[in-house]
Amino acid sequence: MYGSIWCHNLNLSSRNLAIALVVCVTLVYFSYSFNACILASISRSLQESTLSNLLMLQVRNDSDTVATVATAASTAIDVVATNASANGVSTATNLSTTASTIDFSAGLASVDGAPKYQMLRQQGLRPSRHLPDTLIIGVKKSGTRALLEFIRLHPDVRAAGSEVHFFDRHYQRGLRWYRHHMPYTIEGQITMEKTPSYFVTKEVPQRVYHMNTATKLLIVVRDPVTRAISDYTQAASKKADMKRFEQLAFVNGSYSVVDTNWGPVKIGVYARFLEHWLLYFPLSQLLFISGERLIMDPAYEIGRVQDFLGLKRVVTEKHFYFNATKGFPCLFKSEARSTPHCLGKTKGRNHPHIDTNAIDRLREFYRPFNNKFYQLTGINFAWP
Incomplete structure (x- = not known):
C-alpha cells in the first residue's frame, strides 16, 4: 500500500518538475529576446549618434573651408582695391580681373549637392560667381526688363x-557683396546685371570704370515724352491721389x-547723362537699343545685342x-518658364489721357536735346 502511494507521488513530482522546467526555459527565452532587443536599440542609437556627430563635424569643416577661402578672396580684393585707389587708372582693370578670377567655389562644391552643379563638375567645369561683364544701365521705363x-x-x-543697385545705393558694401549677388557661371558665359537708375546717377560711371574699364554697357532709350508718361503711369498706379x-510736368500749371x-x-534729357558716361567709356563699349523697335521687332534688337556681346x-x-491685347511681345519660353507667357501685367499698361497741348510742348522742349543725343550716338531715333 505504501509502495503504491510512493509511486503515485513520484509520478506527480516528475510531472511538476517537467512543467517547471518548461516554464523556466520559456521565461529564459523571453528574457533573452527582450534584452537582445534593448541592446540592439541602444547600439543603433549609439551608431546614429556617432554618425550624426561625424556629419556635423564634416559640415562644420566644409563651412570653415568656405569661410576661409571667402575671407582670402575678400582680402585679395581689398588689397587690389587699395592699390587701385593709390595708383589710379593703371590698376583699375586689375581690380575687376582679380575679383572675377578668385574662385572660392571649391568650398561651395563640397556642400552644394545641386544636380546641375554635380553634373558640371563631372564634366570638369566649376561654376563660380563673377563680377558682371555687361551692365544694362538704363533707361528707366524704356524696356530694360524686356531686354533682360x-x-x-x-x-x-x-x-x-533683380536690380542690385550696387553702384548707386550699396557701393559702400564693396565688390565682394556685389559679386555675391551675381549668378553662378561657367567658363565662356557672360555675367549681366540691370539697374536703370545707373544711367542718371552722377557717381556711377566712375565707379563702374574702377571696377572694370572693359565693361560693356547696354542702354535702352525711347521717345522721352512717351517715356515720361510711362514713368508717371507707373508712379500713379501706386499712389491714388497723385x-x-x-x-x-509744368511750372505753375502753365x-x-x-x-x-x-x-x-529730367530723365528724358539723355544727352546730358550720356556726356558724363563718355568721359569714362568710349562709344564702342556702349550699345543703344531702340525701345520702340524692341517692342515691334524684338528679334532684330536682340540680334544686335548678341553681336555686340560676341555671342x-x-x-x-x-x-x-x-x-495684340497688350501690344507687347511675349515669349514662347524663358529661362524660368517653359510655357508661353508675357512679362507681366505692368508691361503694356494703358497710359492716361494727356492733353495734346502738353505733349506738343514737351516735344518742343526735348527736340534740341534729342538732336544732341543723335549726334553723340551717331543714331537718329526719329522721335517726333
Whole structure:
C-alpha cells in the first residue's frame, strides 16, 4: 500500500518538475529576446549618434573651408582695391580681373549637392560667381526688363534676377557683396546685371570704370515724352491721389515752362547723362537699343545685342510672339518658364489721357536735346 502511494507521488513530482522546467526555459527565452532587443536599440542609437556627430563635424569643416577661402578672396580684393585707389587708372582693370578670377567655389562644391552643379563638375567645369561683364544701365521705363528677359534666353548669358543697385545705393558694401549677388557661371558665359537708375546717377560711371574699364554697357532709350508718361503711369498706379501729369510736368500749371526738376521729365534729357558716361567709356563699349523697335521687332534688337556681346545668334524670331491685347511681345519660353507667357501685367499698361497741348510742348522742349543725343550716338531715333 505504501509502495503504491510512493509511486503515485513520484509520478506527480516528475510531472511538476517537467512543467517547471518548461516554464523556466520559456521565461529564459523571453528574457533573452527582450534584452537582445534593448541592446540592439541602444547600439543603433549609439551608431546614429556617432554618425550624426561625424556629419556635423564634416559640415562644420566644409563651412570653415568656405569661410576661409571667402575671407582670402575678400582680402585679395581689398588689397587690389587699395592699390587701385593709390595708383589710379593703371590698376583699375586689375581690380575687376582679380575679383572675377578668385574662385572660392571649391568650398561651395563640397556642400552644394545641386544636380546641375554635380553634373558640371563631372564634366570638369566649376561654376563660380563673377563680377558682371555687361551692365544694362538704363533707361528707366524704356524696356530694360524686356531686354533682360529676352537676352537671358541665350544659354551663354546669366543675369542677376533683380536690380542690385550696387553702384548707386550699396557701393559702400564693396565688390565682394556685389559679386555675391551675381549668378553662378561657367567658363565662356557672360555675367549681366540691370539697374536703370545707373544711367542718371552722377557717381556711377566712375565707379563702374574702377571696377572694370572693359565693361560693356547696354542702354535702352525711347521717345522721352512717351517715356515720361510711362514713368508717371507707373508712379500713379501706386499712389491714388497723385496729381495729373500736366500739373507735375509744368511750372505753375502753365505749359510755357517745363519743370526740369521733376524726375520723369529730367530723365528724358539723355544727352546730358550720356556726356558724363563718355568721359569714362568710349562709344564702342556702349550699345543703344531702340525701345520702340524692341517692342515691334524684338528679334532684330536682340540680334544686335548678341553681336555686340560676341555671342552666336541663338535668340531669334522663333522665341517671340506678339500679344495684340497688350501690344507687347511675349515669349514662347524663358529661362524660368517653359510655357508661353508675357512679362507681366505692368508691361503694356494703358497710359492716361494727356492733353495734346502738353505733349506738343514737351516735344518742343526735348527736340534740341534729342538732336544732341543723335549726334553723340551717331543714331537718329526719329522721335517726333
